[in-house]
Amino acid sequence: MHELSVCQAMLTQVTDLAREQRANTVHKIVLRVGPLAGVEPGLLRQAFPLASAGTLAEAAELVIEELPLRVRCETCGAESVAQPNRLVCGACGDWHTRLVSGDEMLLASVELSREEEDACVKPAAAM
């Protein structure tokens, strides 16, 4: 559904960064996505070739690191693993918890090569 727009937003960030770095090729994009981010890693992977066609990231490898879902209990202080629809404390069962990890949707890192480092120098393609 909205994974294509998320993917396009990500690619805008990546290609802006590549241009800022005077890079002509993006080799690898690493994302970190939690189960409560509202994006589906499988659909993001499917959207990527469509969204990246004709950009500097066209040939890039997309790596999606899936993050664990963890909550901290505001009542007993314990930190525990949770499920997307069951964010209660694993120790005492209270629902007054805060998410420690699991709703992230982050561009973690980008691997690119700069024009002067690349054997085949091409002008940066417009996105």
Place this chain on the structure above:
Amino acid sequence: MCETCGCNVTPGNAHLAHTPDTRGRTAVTVLKDLLSANDREAAHNRAHFDEHRVLALNLMSSPGSGKTLLLEATIEALKDEFRIGVIEGDLETENDAERIRAKGVPAVQITTGSACHLDAHMVHGALHHMQLADIDILFIENVGNLVCPASFDLGQHRNITLLSVTEGDDKPAKYPVMFRAADLVLLTKTDLLPALDDFDPARAEHCLRQLANPAPALRLSAKKKLGLGAWFDWLRHEVAEQRARANKGQTLRPAVQPDGARLHTEMGHAPAAGRYLYRSI
């Protein structure tokens, strides 16, 4: 401090930062939310709202849960008390905006074509057709969808999620991202409860608490004018709070924003916005 490049290294990226330089490539650690461009535009919208002391509310739900009917009933009851404006989001048609205009308040229709949600950019475009100085409460009726709208900040101050009793009381368990984002849950069409013995409002509320969400869950029927008082009181309270915040130059984002993303980007681990961590690999 990283001895290789002299930049910040976090426990999460230390193993990357020390990878030897082998391929003449540069890796840039970014750690920015994928939707940061949308979030920036949302913050811009929110600044417009705050400047004009407008309370902006994002209404989300399945299609057909009664968002527009609730707005009609709300306008009828409160239009002498508050100046109301509405932004309507649908894939096609001007129908909802026309229904709202028929009640005598300004409405801008956003037709998204095939997009399943509103985003901050679309809302910003709609704001150019509204006079914020003449509005106390701006309702943004999102595209009917329990999935995608939850991921896009529009600049609103509060999220309201409707759940009609015809839909099933386990919806919060099935759509946790949406219901976790709610600052207020409205159980709608409760006049139908006597005919729907398989919907238990207490069970719906239990599913909501399982998401660690303390949001109030109000029961109402816009059609039969049942339970609307508590909803109107919530609105009055929020308008007063928004005016108090605006007077102090403060603002508010909906209760649930990506806490994890904030932890990674603002609380000391990662480079500040606009600064990146570079390394050669």
